[in-house]
Amino acid sequence: MYFDYSRNIRLDPDEGKFTHQLEKVVEEAYKLQELCSQLFLYESSVLFRADSVTSERPSEYYGDRRTLISASSVDSFVSAHSEVADISDFDEFLETSVDLQHLALYQTGLKQFESGSIPFRILRTETMNCQSDIEFLAKVHCLRLGFQYLLEKEDARTWFANAGGQLLNDILWFAERDPKDCLAAYDNLLDYVNDQKNWKQMEEELQGRGVKCLSFYDVVLDFILLDAFDDLENPPSSVLAVVQNRWLSSGFKETALATAVWSVLKAKRQMLKFPDGFIAHFYGVSEHLSPVLAWGFLGPNEQLKQVCLFFKDEVLGFLRDIFNFGIVRYTRVEDLAADIAQIAEERYDRACQRLSL
Structure with a gap:
């Protein structure tokens, strides 16, 4: 079996720039997911500890990067967030936390998408439990x-x-x-x-x-x-x-x-x-x-x-x-x-x- 990408429809420069920016948004969403997990899900979070004003926890996927959060910053975030949305709005981001930069093969797929050269017959994004058509x-x-x-x-x-x-x-x-x-x-x-x-x-x-x-x-x-x-x-x-x-x-x-x-x-x-x-x-x-x-x-x-x-x-x-x-x-x-x-x-x-x- 073989496949051929020679007959693909390519994106124009504006569309290519848009998809690149969209990819950046997705990456930032994963980072936001990790921060939210540290704030609201981990037992080591300051929200679950009455005897500490800071919480430090290394990320499972992000190597040595650590996040230090003060009690005042937590209060400010919770106060601001409660005015605009419920925490359940973040549920869709909490399924997994993967550093996509470490997935070299997947990165080639994203670059192939940016070039507009991934042909497809049917988008089965939801069926395959993907977060987006790009993924x-x-x-x-x-x-x-x-x-x-x-x-x-x-x-x-x-x-x-x-x-x-x-x-x-x-x-x-x-x-x-x-x-x-x-x-x-x-x-x-x-x-x-x-x-x-x-x-x-x-x-x-x-x-x-x-x-x-x-x-x-x-x-x-x-x-x-x-x-x-x-x-x-x-x-x-x-x-x-x-x-x-x-x-x-x-x-x-x-x-x-x-x-x-x-x-x-x-x-x-x-x-x-x-x-x-x-x-x-x-x-x-x-x-x-x-x-x-x-x-x-x-x-x-x-x-x-x-x-x-x-x-x-x-x-x-x-x-x-x-x-x-x-x-x-x-x-x-x-x-x-x-x-x-x-x-x-x-x-x-x-x-x-x-x-x-």
Whole structure:
């Protein structure tokens, strides 16, 4: 896999200056967060001590820098602050305290954002628990680099390919479906993707769907998995009418739902520019998996529904983990790639244990 930033839209000088100033505001907000923590949260604060007029506490993240606060300055601050806002206004800043200057890789992402060269398809800032669109996009840039570095290693590519196949196998077996045809379609998809001669055609196809880069994040996580979850949260009204009809038997509902999915995929196949391209191979897998997931999320089978919800939560959990400053290291590409691999293995093991029950 690879990605290309050559087709990006760049910011003009005024917009670049604005984003740079906004970055400075974010940095000052983190500093304000640390000061507020020292004032109002730490037990060593003068506010919690009646026998002292000063409080000194080293910051966990800011090295040797210390803040000395007098009782009079505390009184002045509290008095002034009470007139304009409640202390709960600072809640959004108190989740974490990270010295972003020490995260060298993340800083490259911010610089890439300033240059206006981080393309994206969908902003998923809230979904990934990011504080701002700038943070989300800078992290996307870093994750593209991390996945690229990781998947340059053959053993990592093999692990991800095998893990995907095993999860497909386990989900279909749990739903009492024979996984043979689905796994054959999955192998065909992998063969197509691993052939570099297909990458140019694949890039053209996916760009038509709004995918900006051929990276694991953009294609597998964002375009395939997250879009699938979005679609299942907002199914067509005709599908809901079938699965929610209490006069129809479960068997009839499941058959009708599967038929509807197959019909939609067949119609989409006929409109493809490349009948043997990436999307066609992806549809080959979807023909076997999508009816099962649709029935699991929308149907009355509670056991299958719980498994499908668990799978969704694990995927979202993996994504939120790798977007989290406190869980992965945005210091170097090598560090980030190693953390991605470790979290992927942990999530995969947990999913396998759950599906084997």
